[in-house]
Amino acid sequence: MTAATPEPAIQVTDVTKRYGGILAVDRVSLTAAAGEVFGFLGPNGAGKSTIVKLVLGLASATSGNIQVLGRPAGSLEVRARIGYLPETFRFHEWLTAAQLLQFHARLARVPARRRAGRTAELLDLVGLGARANERLSTFSKGMMQRVGLAQALIGDPQLVILDEPTSALDPIGRREVRDLIRGLRRQGVTVFLNSHLLSEVERVCDRVAIINRGRVVAQGALSELLETQEVDVRAGPGAAEAARRALSAEAAASAGAAAASGEDAGRSGEAAAHDVQVTADGRLRIRAASDAQVAAVVRRLVEAGVPVYDVRPVGDSLEDLFVRVAETGDA
Amino acid sequence: MSAHLIAGFTLREAFQRRIVLAAALLTVGFLALFGLGVWLGYRDLQSDPTTSPEVAASLIGVLLAGGLWSLNFIASMLAIFLSVGSLSGELDQGTLHAIAARPVRRSEIVLGKFAGFTLMLAVFIGVSASAMIVTVAVITGRLVATSWLAPPLMLAASMTLVGLAMAGSSRIGTLANGVMVFTLFSTALVAGVLEQVAVLLDNALLFDIGVFSGVVLPTRALWSMASAQLSDGGAFTEVQAGTTGALIAPSGWTLLVGALHLAVTLGIALRAFGRRDF
Missing domain, CATH: 3.30.70 (Alpha-Beta Plaits)
Structure with missing residues (x-):
């Protein structure tokens, strides 16, 4: 008897995306297993953000298939189980940090009785507990990124997609985020990490894929990929x-x-x-x-x-x- | 359904960004000025022995039409400013990405925002227009029963603008959309005046152009219909009408055209935004 293999958190199969005449993603296939930290690397303009948007259902593929948590990408059921930190981490600045999280908690269908507690817990986790009731317009870039991380986690997601989660953070903040990612892995949460910081990727990722000019040119466990040394x-x-x-x-x-x-x-x-x-x-x-x-x-x-x-x-x-x-x- | 969350969020934004406060303060000032004008005007008309009470009341009716026309114009501007960047602006800023990644249908985002804008405009027009009608009724002791139909028709005019602006915002950038909506709004305004002039001149071609403009953007036609409710006869005389009233009351088809216009523009917004890549 063989144990059932858990379905991949993300399964991208032969996906192509064109914007008019521009080929952004060319027959890409990649797999992020459930419960792993998956690093997604590539030079600027390689197609990373496009892939992230396709996985989230924010853009539709020209051809190919994307399954997320065993369902078609972009379906409401899948999105209810995903947390996402956008690269730009721009939020409505007229909200306070707590209001932002409460709003996303409602969108993510967090039960009413848990919203306040979860909001406080996550703001503490990202070091903003004392500033919960301050408007986002008064926040620095680093603080916005922290509140964005809390926002990504508000719905207790099974899959967290982090697009450059530490780009605005100082070294201490980066370490905290690495610890946070490791903590998510311990809880069985899959993390899809899109980052330019290779040292960060190397420290926390189980597997990586490297994309260049719209094509995945390397993919696998870090130890395997670095074997050619x-x-x-x-x-x-x-x-x-x-x-x-x-x-x-x-x-x-x-x-x-x-x-x-x-x-x-x-x-x-x-x-x-x-x-x-x-x-x-x-x-x-x-x-x-x-x-x-x-x-x-x-x-x-x-x-x-x-x-x-x-x-x-x-x-x-x-x-x-x-x-x-x-x-x-x-x- | 998350549309109510988006609608609530839209309203909350208007409150927290002090849009509502600014609108409320300006409206209070506007209404005070209007009330003072009506009171002074009616007092002078009454003291003039050559003016009969009926004529005085009628002229004050024209003042009400003028006041409501101003209010309708302000509501139109508010409708355009609120909605012209409602989708494209948020996409450009990136504030919509985290929301759209939640279990929310794109249609719920569009309809939620539309509902939020409509509710804001309904309160603004409803409160302000009602206050103006009541002010005139109290000062002159005369109220045209159908006056109460004017505010819903003014709201319908603003809703068509919101629909048009959201359709544009789902496909093109905020600036280009603003230019498009303002141009169409101004064209409809001018064409509506031409339509009234056509009645005076008995010019069929000019009249048809006005009618056609009412189909392209029925804001002016809906306003004409609203203003017609302020007169006992269903329309103003030439002297009364000026550019703010209606020499002839638009037919009931105007309502149907307005409803169809809104359905088409909202349909475009839903379809385009639903298919748009972020």
Whole structure:
């Protein structure tokens, strides 16, 4: 007997969106599992906000299918179970913070007996409990973003879509939001996090998708996506050639093993020229497919008699991945 | 249904942004001025031995028509200002996104806002027009029974403007919509005057142009119908009418045209806003 797989919180299948002659989203498919924190990344104009609007039903897809919490995107039943913080976090400034939350509580069909308590609880959570009765027109950008977060949570949602939730917050505020997101995950709430802050995404997200020019170019668990990593190697003379040979041999061995087991062989046995580069200070920059491949290449270097002094991972891997995607359109 | 929440929110906005307070204060001043004018005018007419009490009362009736015309104009401006950016403005500012992501139908947003605006205008026109009618009745001791039909007809005229402005606001930007609605409103106003002039000149073509304008935007025709309720004869004489009254009372078709106009413009607003990408 196998356990039933819970339905995804968001299932976007082959979705295209055109605005007149402009192709904003091109056959995008992505899946955010229930209960996970899903990061959605991409350069400006890549199509992130369009996808968010499609998922919320604020815009309609030209083609394709979007299911949210097991129902068609945009249906009233689905929207009753979603919380949303818009990127602009603009609200009616003539309201007080408490009035805004009470209004959204009514729209979200929160029972009357719970509205006041839930409002106070959430304003305390975002650090605005003492300013509940002040008008939003007196709030700073950061405070508006905080009240926007509280607004997103007012209906006890199963899915929270946060569009740049910390763009106006100071480092302390960002940490608080990260804690809040982790708390939501512990409660089983799915969080769809659209953010430019890669460090933030890396710290809280279980899985990410990267979109570029309207297409999803990478998607998966962070650990999987970052498996293709670079290492900096300080080694003796002849290391570059030896490393290329080692990488080719290792890739060929992997391809052979895959072919024998009937799996997709993946990369060819030839190491690409850009997989091994010599930096200005004489170090080797090796781009391997996995941690295991890094270890194998180092072992082959040692076996070939090349002294290896130092091996260390290079920089912020998610940032590197993001930049590579933004520049080349390929993960 | 969340339309009542949106309607309540719309009303609350008018209160909290002091739109209602400003309108109320200005209306009190307007009514005081009107009452003073009627009292002074009627006193002078009564003291003039050449003016019979009937003629005096009739002339005061014209003063009432003038006052209500001003009120109708103010209500029209209020209707346009309230609704011209009601959808497009909120979309531009981004204030509607969080609301539209809630379990609220787009139609409920449109109808809720329309209901809120209508209620505001109904209170404004109802209270102000009633106060003016009562003022004239008290001062002159004379009341045309059908006068009470004028405020609902004035409200109908303002509702057609709200419908038109919301239809525009669902498709185009606030500025462009404002220009469109004001242009149509002014055209209908001028065409309505031409219609009255056509009666004087007995010019059929000019009259037809006026009638056609009443179909495109029936605000002036509905006002003419309202003003006709202020006269015993169902219409004013040439001297009485000026540009604010009606030489001939519009037919009952005007009401039907008004209702159809509202249905069409609201239908456009519902359809366009329902399909619009945010």
